[in-house]
Amino acid sequence: xxxxxxxxxxxxxxxxxxxxxxxxxxxxxxxxxxxxxxxIAMAIAILKGCLVLWFFMHVRHGNPLLKIFAxxxxxxxVILVAFTLxxxxxxxxxxxxANQRWIKHQATHFxxxxxxxxxxxxxxAH
Amino acid sequence: xxxxxxKKSPLQHHFVHLNQQYDASQMGMWAFLITEILxxxxxxxxxxxxxxxxPAAFGAASSHLDITLGAFNTAVLIASSLTMALAVHAGHTxxxxxxxxxxxxxxxxxxxxLGVKAIEYSHKFHxxxxxxxxxxxxxxxxxxxxLFFSLYFAMTxxxxxxMVIGIIGLFILIGMAAKGRFNQEYSTPxxxxxxxxxxxxxxxxxxxxxxxxxLRHH
Amino acid sequence: MNSSGKKTNYLNASHTLSSWFLTVDHKxxxxxxxxxxxxxxxxxxxxxxxxxxxxxxxxGDLFKSDEYNKLFTLHGIVMIFFFLIPSVPAVLGNFLIPIxxxxxxLAFPRINLLSWYIYVIGATLATLAIMVGGVDxxxxxxxxxxxxxxxxAVALTIVGAFITGFSSILTGLNFLVTIHKMRAPGMTWxxxxxxxxxxxxxxxxxxxxxxxxxSALFLLFLERVFHIGIFNPALGGDPVLFQHLxxxxxxxxxxxxxxxxxxxxxxxxxxxxxxxxFGYEFVACSSLAIAILxxxxxxxxxxxxxxxxxxxxxxxxxxxxxxxxxxxKAFNWSATLYKGSISYETPMLYAFGxxxxxxxxxxxxxxxxxxxVDVHVHDTYFVVAHFHYIMVGGVxxxxxxxxxxxxxxxxxxxxxxxxxxLSALLVFVGFNLTFFPQFLLGYMGMPRxxxxxxxxxxxxxxxSSLGASVLGIGxxxxxxxxxxxxxxxxxxxANPWGAKGLEWEIQSPPTTHNFxxxxxxxxEAYAYAKEDGKHHG
Numbered sequence: 001x002x003x004x005x006x007x008x009x010x011x012x013x014x015x016x017x018x019x020x021x022x023x024x025x026x027x028x029x030x031x032x033x034x035x036x037x038x039x040i041a042m043a044i045a046i047l048k049g050c051l052v053l054w055f056f057m058h059v060r061h062g063n064p065l066l067k068i069f070a071x072x073x074x075x076x077x078v079i080l081v082a083f084t085l086x087x088x089x090x091x092x093x094x095x096x097x098a099n100q101r102w103i104k105h106q107a108t109h110f111x112x113x114x115x116x117x118x119x120x121x122x123x124x125a126h
Numbered sequence: 127x128x129x130x131x132x133k134k135s136p137l138q139h140h141f142v143h144l145n146q147q148y149d150a151s152q153m154g155m156w157a158f159l160i161t162e163i164l165x166x167x168x169x170x171x172x173x174x175x176x177x178x179x180x181p182a183a184f185g186a187a188s189s190h191l192d193i194t195l196g197a198f199n200t201a202v203l204i205a206s207s208l209t210m211a212l213a214v215h216a217g218h219t220x221x222x223x224x225x226x227x228x229x230x231x232x233x234x235x236x237x238x239x240l241g242v243k244a245i246e247y248s249h250k251f252h253x254x255x256x257x258x259x260x261x262x263x264x265x266x267x268x269x270x271x272x273l274f275f276s277l278y279f280a281m282t283x284x285x286x287x288x289m290v291i292g293i294i295g296l297f298i299l300i301g302m303a304a305k306g307r308f309n310q311e312y313s314t315p316x317x318x319x320x321x322x323x324x325x326x327x328x329x330x331x332x333x334x335x336x337x338x339x340x341l342r343h344h
Numbered sequence: 345m346n347s348s349g350k351k352t353n354y355l356n357a358s359h360t361l362s363s364w365f366l367t368v369d370h371k372x373x374x375x376x377x378x379x380x381x382x383x384x385x386x387x388x389x390x391x392x393x394x395x396x397x398x399x400x401x402x403x404g405d406l407f408k409s410d411e412y413n414k415l416f417t418l419h420g421i422v423m424i425f426f427f428l429i430p431s432v433p434a435v436l437g438n439f440l441i442p443i444x445x446x447x448x449x450l451a452f453p454r455i456n457l458l459s460w461y462i463y464v465i466g467a468t469l470a471t472l473a474i475m476v477g478g479v480d481x482x483x484x485x486x487x488x489x490x491x492x493x494x495x496x497a498v499a500l501t502i503v504g505a506f507i508t509g510f511s512s513i514l515t516g517l518n519f520l521v522t523i524h525k526m527r528a529p530g531m532t533w534x535x536x537x538x539x540x541x542x543x544x545x546x547x548x549x550x551x552x553x554x555x556x557x558x559s560a561l562f563l564l565f566l567e568r569v570f571h572i573g574i575f576n577p578a579l580g581g582d583p584v585l586f587q588h589l590x591x592x593x594x595x596x597x598x599x600x601x602x603x604x605x606x607x608x609x610x611x612x613x614x615x616x617x618x619x620x621x622f623g624y625e626f627v628a629c630s631s632l633a634i635a636i637l638x639x640x641x642x643x644x645x646x647x648x649x650x651x652x653x654x655x656x657x658x659x660x661x662x663x664x665x666x667x668x669x670x671x672x673k674a675f676n677w678s679a680t681l682y683k684g685s686i687s688y689e690t691p692m693l694y695a696f697g698x699x700x701x702x703x704x705x706x707x708x709x710x711x712x713x714x715x716x717v718d719v720h721v722h723d724t725y726f727v728v729a730h731f732h733y734i735m736v737g738g739v740x741x742x743x744x745x746x747x748x749x750x751x752x753x754x755x756x757x758x759x760x761x762x763x764x765x766l767s768a769l770l771v772f773v774g775f776n777l778t779f780f781p782q783f784l785l786g787y788m789g790m791p792r793x794x795x796x797x798x799x800x801x802x803x804x805x806x807x808s809s810l811g812a813s814v815l816g817i818g819x820x821x822x823x824x825x826x827x828x829x830x831x832x833x834x835x836x837x838a839n840p841w842g843a844k845g846l847e848w849e850i851q852s853p854p855t856t857h858n859f860x861x862x863x864x865x866x867x868e869a870y871a872y873a874k875e876d877g878k879h880h881g
Contacts, residue, residue, distance in 0.1 A: 003218045011215065015208040019201060022334075026197050029339035037343065041335035049328045056211045056324045062152075065524070069156040073163035076552045079639055080164070081171050084588045087643065087655035088175055140449035140526075142862065150451040150525045157517045161555040168559030168589050172574060175585055183580075258571040269580030276572045276579075280563060 004061045014055045021048050136312045148314055155318045159325050162288075166329055169281050173336060176277065180270025185341030187266065187274035190255075192246060196338040199242050200330065206235035207327040214320040217313030225303045225316055229296050232323065236293050243286050250275070278337055285333060288326045295319050353756065353853040368453035369856055374439035375754075376460050377430060382823070384426040384467060391419035393816060396778075396809040404796040412795035413480035414496065420483030425505050426467045428739055429512055429597065432604035433519070433550075434463070436746045437543045439754060441519060443847040443854065444537050446528025446863045451521040455514050463511035470504030473497040482793065484594070487575040487586040491567040499569050506561045509554045512600070516550025519543055528846075530865035534628070537845055537869045538614075538621060541628040542607025545635035549596045549603075553639070557593030560586060584650050591642035599638045601735055602702075603631055605742020606673055609695055612745055613677045615843040616692035617684025620870040623676045630669035637666050647718045656715055663713030670706050674699060689841070690764040694745030697772045701737025705730060708783065723793075726786025729779045737775055744771065744822065751826065752836030756853040759829040763821060770818030777811025844870050 025044040033040060053059050059070045141147040177184045209231040216224025254262045257276040265271075299319055302308065308316060354371045357363075364372060395415050398406045407415065438456065442449050450456050473479060479496040481489055490498050523536075523544050564586065566572040573579040575586045614621050621627055643651055643659030677699060686692070708730040711717050721727060748768075752758055781804040786792075790801050797805065839848040846863060847854075 005215065005218045008212070008215065011208060011211045015204065018204045018207075022197065022200050022204065025335055025339065026193070029335070029342040032343040038340075041339050045332050045335050048331045052207060052324050052328050052331070056207055056327075057321055066152065066156060069153065069160065072552070073160035073167075076160070076639070077163055077167035077170070080167055080556065080592055081174060083640065083643070083655075083658075084171050084175065084585075084592075085178075086658060087584075087588065087651045088178060090652040090654035092652075138453075139857075140447065140451075140453065146525060150521050153524060154452060154455075154517055154521045157520055157551055161513050161517070161551055163555075164552060165555035165559050168556045168592075169563070171589065172563065172585060175582065176580075179582070180580060257573055272573060272579045273581055276566070276574050279572060280566055280574070284562075 004058075006055075006058075010055060014051055017051060018048055136307075136314075144312070151314050151318055155321050159321060162325060166281070166284065169277065169284065170332070170336075173277050173281070176270065176273045177340070180268075180273065183266050183268055183270025184274050185344070187263065187271045187278075188337060188340035189342060189344070190263075190265065191278070191338050192249065193338050193342065195242050195246055196334055199239050200334045202235050202239045202242070203327050203330050206232050206239070207324055209235060210320050210323045214313075214317050217308055217316040218310070220308075220310030220313075222303050222306065222308060225308060225313070226300055229300050229303070229316075233293055233296050236289055236296070240286060240289055240293075243282065247279075250279075281333055281337070285326065285329055288329070292319070292323050292326055295322070351851060352855065353851065354856045355756070355853050357856050366457070368449070368457055370438050370442050370450050370453065370456055371754075371854065371856075373456050373460055374435050377434040377438060377463075380460075380464060380467070381427050381430055381435065384422055385431075385819075387471075388419055388422035388427055389816065389819065391415050391422065393812065395419060396812040398795050399797070399805050400809050402797050402799045402802050402805075407795060409795055410480060413482075413793070414478035416793055417479045417482050417496075418474055421470060421479070421501065421505065423735075424483055424597070424601075425508050426463075426470065428601045428735055429508075430463060430515070431601075431739065431743045432608060432746060433543060433546055433600075434460075434515055436608065436743075436750060437519065437539075437546075437604060438515070440750065440847055441522060441540055441543055442526065443850065443858050444540050444845060445523065445526060445531050446846050446859065446865060447522065447526035448857045448859065448862070450518045451526055452518050456518055459511040459514035459518070462514065463508055466504045466506070466508030466511065468504075469507065470501050473500035473504060476500065484590060485561070485564060485586075486590075487564065487567070487583045488577060491564060491575065499565060502561045502565050502568070506558055506565070509558045509561075512550050513554045513558075516547035516554070519547040520551060523547075528863050528865055534625060535865060535867075535869055536628075537607075538610035538624070538627055538631075539604075539607035542603045542610070542631045545631035546600050546603045546607075548632075548635050549600050549638065553593040553596040553600075556589055557597075560589035560593070563589075584646065587646050587649055588642070588651075591645045592639070595642040595645060596635070596638040598731075598734065599634055601739045602742075603634060605698070605739045605746075606631065608742040608746035608749070609673075609677060609698055611843075611845070612691050612695040612749060613680045614870040614872070615749070615841055616689060616695070617681050617686050618842075618872045619680055619684040620868065620872060621676060622679035622682070623672070624869065626672050627676050630672040633669035634666060637662070637669065641666060641713070644713045644718070647715050648722050660713055660715045664710065667706065667710060674703055674706075690759075690761060690768055691745045691749035693765060693768040693772075694741050694748065697768065697775075698738060698741040698745065701733050701741060701772075701775065705733030705737055708733065721786055723791055724786035725782040725790045725792055728792050729782035729786060732779045732782070737779070741771070744768075747822070747826075749841070750847070751829070752840045753847055753852050753854070755830060755833075756836050757829045757833035758836050758840065759822075759825050759833055763825045767818050767821035767825075770814055770821065774811050774814030774816075774818050778808050778815050779811070781805070781807045781811075844872060 021044050025041055028040050028044070029037065031037075053070060057070075059067060062070070137144050137147060141150070209228045213225050213228035213232065216222075216228055250256055254260050255275050257272050257279065261272050261275070263271045263275070296319065299316055302315065354369055364376070367373060367376075394407070395412075398404070398412060398415075404412070438450070473496075477495075477497045479494070479498055479501045481494050481496065481498060485498070485502065523540060527536075563574045567574050567576060573581055575581045575583050577583060610621050610627055641659055641663040643655050644663045647656050647660075677695075708726070712721065712727060712730055748759070748764055785801055785804050785808075788801070790797055836852045838851050840852075841848070846865070849863070850858060
């Protein structure tokens with residue numbers, strides 16, 4: 001069985017790159033980029049993950065089938081996240097403040113109805 | 127029964143040749159890693175959902191984690207990935223000594239990681255940050271901070287569990303290497319363990335920014 | 345290679361206890377699975393019988409309501425996790441896949457044995473949970489009831505289901521690698537029997553979906569046992585998140601159950617029409633299409649759960665798409681019959697039953713994936729009837745049909761054909777009598793999971809309970825005559841049906857290593873001669 005044997009230099013270079021990227025991500029976290037902070041952190045994490053996959057885990061020497069396998073898991077994770085999030089980001093009632101306003105509005109509505117003469121006995125049954 | 131009578135050959139009876147056996151092991155390992163991705167993936171999904179719901183609570187709780195220990199551990203784990211890669215490399219060049227030496231280094235670095243993790247856990251324990259009836263986080267008393275710590279313990283705990291399994295596996299590999307089971311033709315178990323170890327490293331590469339670096343610039 | 349006289353085979357190769365419990369032979373492991381899942385089938389069936397007994401009368405006179413909650417929960421858990429999910433793959437798939445592709449064993453024989461042990465451990469823990477008080481959450485374990493309020497042995501059951509999940513993952517992983525790497529020379533992808541294609545698609549789901557259930561149950565366990573709140577609304581958690589994670593597995597799990605049975609169907613229709621399956625490539629790819637589409641539709645279980653309207657609409661539309669590959673299969677099987685020389689042996693009766701019941705189950709599934717209709721019939725007996733038409737009418741018909749078809753190969757014995765035909769008839773009639781009235785009950789508004797109901801529902805409920813007893817006899821008969829055939833059945837030739845496929849070219853029962861020489865495949869699957877497939881080269 002013949003393996004494609006990488007030179008040791010490759011491994012040390014990748015190790016160095018991963019260390020540098022770790023330092024960069026820690027440093028970047030302390031600077032305010034607004035909403036970009038999370039994007040930067042994730043971009044660096046994805047880059048680091050790809051370096052490990054590509055070089056340490058030898059995906060680059062793998063056959064096409066292995067490459068499909070290496071991608072499939074992450075792809076399916078994207079499906080899980082994306083289709084779960086399509087629920088959460090489109091929920092009007094997930095907006096906490098709007099939710100509070102709605103509850104308050106309902107409450108005053110029922111109080112107002114309860115205050116009407118003749119409705120006192122069952123106005124606040126809800 | 128699974129082994130052929132010829133003790134020297136690692137070829138199992140139902141395979142035609144070593145290449146087929148190697149391909150099968152490699153593919154099986156990758157399929158296993160796919161299941162691991164999705165196993166951790168459900169936790170990441172929960173994390174994303176709750177972070178969207180409670181950005182402020184997650185920021186406050188995350189900033190309370192010890193970033194020095196977290197960054198140190200990240201470096202330690204990346205170093206252990208390097209030594210693991212070197213062990214696999216030694217396997218391919220047929221150096222049993224190289225395998226054993228690098229696996230020992232990997233175990234040492236992995237144990238350092240777990241030790242630091244234990245220190246972090248005990249801090250959280252003393253600060254009443256372990257979710258449950260005694261949980262209290264005065265810096266952000268609103269909803270969401272306890273969820274952050276629930277996910278912190280679930281995710282890092284599961285990750286640490288995988289490392290413990292990995293270290294046990296590394297010890298077994300050292301035993302196999304010492305018995306002379308590996309040579310230039312056959313070091314598949316070392317390679318498979320390498321895939322597992324690197325995968326656990328990748329999980330941490332994502333856990334570190336998500337748990338420690340949410341809102342540091344304030 | 346035909347059997348002649350007493351030859352050694354995998355059954356009589358050795359007789360010690362350890363040769364069974366430590367075996368790495370995929371065929372023996374299949375037998376171990378066959379025995380264990382049959383036990384769980386009858387346990388689950390016992391719960392079903394008690395449920396139907398309770399529902400004979402409108403008053404809740406046999407069980408208290410919390411006992412009834414435990415009954416339907418245990419019926420669901422046992423049947424789904426310990427019978428339906430492993431049934432066809434772990435028994436028939438395990439036995440047949442290596443033989444069908446011309447291999448001596450699965451890629452990882454020891455992992456195969458391990459997965460059986462994991463299954464047994466998981467199932468034993470869940471059985472233990474039944475003994476120490478049972479569970480009353482429903483098989484879905486919805487939070488926060490399961491984590492905060494339920495008094496049952498939830499934690500133990502979850503651990504059981506969690507562990508069993510790993511058995512399923514390992515089986516799927518083993519099949520995937522086997523089908524990729526162990527095919528005999530000449531066995532190209534489009535020469536594979538459709539049974540193997542269906543199992544390939546099933547294995548993909550097992551590997552991609554099961555870990556998410558494991559993770560969801562892990563979080564649920566943490567919350568219940570260690571009070572680490574993840575889904576608890578008191579801490580701001582969202583119970584619906586658990587439903588998302590749960591159904592990400594549990595909807596595709598329906599296809600883990602049905603796809604292998606569809607694979608069995610393809611074999612049966614080809615063998616008993618003596619024709620190549622019409623549109624072979626389409627049927628093969630439709631299995632993959634079902635497996636993949638199945639991951640995009642889970643939200644149709646959650647239309648009334650508080651998920652957003654937008655998500656509901658997306659999941660609803662996508663759910664309709666699954667009908668396309670399913671219909672491709674049903675139409676192509678029917679088209680296979682055209683101008684075939686059809687024979688009506690027992691397995692074919694099951695195949696006909698499958699097509700009818702699966703079509704009803706599938707079409708009512710479309711009702712349920714229509715959001716507006718689902719809001720009306722959600723959590724009624726309409727849903728119960730629908731998924732029983734798929735899971736029992738579909739999966740179980742496939743399992744029994746397959747078991748009858750390959751029984752001579754597995755045991756080397758023939759079963760009594762007349763009795764088998766009778767049981768197939770009883771199963772079909774009993775099944776429809778049990779579950780068709782439930783469509784009507786649900787549409788009229790009878791909710792599921794209650795042990796009492798208004799009196800106007802009694803006639804239909806009595807019909808249903810009556811059907812269940814017929815069904816019970818139908819299921820019990822095979823147990824009797826299969827066991828009888830082991831001792832008294834006629835010995836089977838290598839190929840009793842005159843069917844095509846590598847499994848019919850080796851002796852019945854096969855030897856431990858299946859093939860003396862790895863075969864070289866030179867022809868398509870189902871290469872029946874144009875006029876008569878009885879004799880083949």
